[in-house]
Amino acid sequence: MTKPLVAGNWKMHGNANTAAELATHLALHDSAFVGVEVVIFPPAVHLDRVITAAASSMVSVGAQNMSQWASGAYTGEVSGEMLNDIGCDYVLVGHSERRALFAESNQVVAEKFKAAQQQGLTPILCVGESLQQHQQGQTVKVVTEQIAAVTDLVGTKSLCKGVIAYEPVWAIGTGEVASPEQAQAVHTEIRSQLGSQGANTRIIYGGSVNATNAGALFAQPDIDGGLVGGASLEANEFLKIAQLMVQG
Numbered sequence: 001m002t003k004p005l006v007a008g009n010w011k012m013h014g015n016a017n018t019a020a021e022l023a024t025h026l027a028l029h030d031s032a033f034v035g036v037e038v039v040i041f042p043p044a045v046h047l048d049r050v051i052t053a054a055a056s057s058m059v060s061v062g063a064q065n066m067s068q069w070a071s072g073a074y075t076g077e078v079s080g081e082m083l084n085d086i087g088c089d090y091v092l093v094g095h096s097e098r099r100a101l102f103a104e105s106n107q108v109v110a111e112k113f114k115a116a117q118q119q120g121l122t123p124i125l126c127v128g129e130s131l132q133q134h135q136q137g138q139t140v141k142v143v144t145e146q147i148a149a150v151t152d153l154v155g156t157k158s159l160c161k162g163v164i165a166y167e168p169v170w171a172i173g174t175g176e177v178a179s180p181e182q183a184q185a186v187h188t189e190i191r192s193q194l195g196s197q198g199a200n201t202r203i204i205y206g207g208s209v210n211a212t213n214a215g216a217l218f219a220q221p222d223i224d225g226g227l228v229g230g231a232s233l234e235a236n237e238f239l240k241i242a243q244l245m246v247q248g
């Protein structure tokens with residue numbers, strides 16, 4: 001079984017000092033999460049210092065986004081190769097905020113997933129339905145389409161080498177966490193779509209995860225970790241969440 005994974009998405013928060021402090025604190029306490037892989041996703045401008053602060057610890061570092069293109073005249077963009085070059089291991093692709101606020105289509109997300117793997121990074125594919133889609137019972141349809149766009153481009157085998165994060169949009173930043181049973185049901189559905197190749201693929205849950213609710217989520221058989229937003233900005237809260245995955 002692949003190691004479970006607990007990831008911290010810092011989004012657009014903090015400054016150079018707080019980023020280095022948070023990474024240093026986690027790196028110093030990395031013995032707390034033997035048995036679980038911990039990855040932090042700082043803002044792009046802080047990646048370099050966070051990678052330095054986390055060097056020689058068990059904390060891995062990833063980027064929150066990347067370009068689907070390898071290089072060229074794409075002002076403002078950062079390629080997977082550049083991220084790999086400075087020491088990133090992971091990249092988030094298709095976070096719901098990128099889909100909703102920056103108009104990233106399923107196709108663009110799939111291209112980013114492919115580029116990430118080609119450029120030596122492990123992509124974490126984020127999928128999930130909006131509140132309206134949730135209320136209309138369209139969760140499985142939406143998630144299936146988001147996943148199919150990636151399998152159509154790279155194939156199931158490549159998708160299974162990445163990580164999938166189920167993040168219901170209605171649970172992100174709202175305090176309205178999905179119940180363990182709700183999340184497990186969607187994770188089971190995703191795993192069944194991956195077939196036998198997906199038996200060891202990590203499918204992690206995101207959306208209002210904190211140290212109080214993480215234990216019950218992580219106890220579910222198909223929840224292989226968490227993608228944590230707000231609570232990952234608090235070093236001790238994030239450490240507690242990671243430890244709950246160790247115990248789960």
Ligand code: 13P
Nearest residue numbers: 009172173207208229230
């Ligand atoms: P919150 O944990 O703040 O709800 O954010 C979840 C998320 O979007 C992680 O990528």
